[in-house]
Amino acid sequence: MIANAGIVTFGSVLQVDPNAFQSIMDVNVVGVFHAVRAGLPSVLERRGYVLIVSSMAAYAAAPxxxxxxxxxxxxxxxxxxxxxxxxxxxxxxGSAHMAWVDTPMLRNSMSDLSAFRELVQRLPGQLGKITSVQECGAIFVEGIENVPAASTAHAG
Incomplete structure (x- = not known):
């Protein structure tokens, strides 16, 4: 199963409305939790795979x-x-950490915020690359297809 959710708001910590912050947590975190929780019994039964979509933002915070x-x-x-x-x-x-995927969220952010657009355009190499949704999907499929069968190790 793939669990993905993502909305964004922009502004400094002092500018962001606390309700907007809560909405982002509700969608991006709680939404993923509920998706995984709903699908997990089936994944456990099949000894399957869960891919949780994070972001490079998990490692490299942006102002x-x-x-x-x-x-x-x-x-x-x-x-x-x-x-x-x-x-x-x-x-x-598994977890996926894409940089920039060409979604309406990214396009709207880049058109509304010139500083954000300039930031993305100035990033070197792959960090500044915008990936199509199709390419991102193909990368997910390739990664999922190449996941080794889960193995169980029992202690003593």
Whole structure:
């Protein structure tokens, strides 16, 4: 299963409306939790795979994006905890950390915020590359197809 959710707001910590911060947590973190929780019984039964979509923002915070950065770091840690919980039951858990995917969210952000657009355009190499949704999907499929079968190790 793939669990993905993402909305964003921009502004300094002092500028962001607390309700907007809460909405981002509700969608980006709680939404992923509910998706995984709903699908997990089937994944456990099949000894399957869960891919949780985070973001490079989990590792490299950007100014003016504290709510999004926080949410994606939380999703990364959720994946880490889930991996520890279900790995011994034959379920593999991965997390994806894309940079810039050509979605309406990215296009709107770049058109509305010139400083954000300039930031993305100035990033070197792959960090500044905008990936199409199709290419991102193909990368996900390739990664999922190449996940080794989960193995169970029992102590003594």
């Amino acid at each position: 003016g994006m504290a709510p999004y950065n926080t949410a994606k770091a939380a999703v990364e840690h959720f994946a880490n905890a889930l991996r520890l919980e279900v790995g011994s039951r034959g379920v593999a858990v």
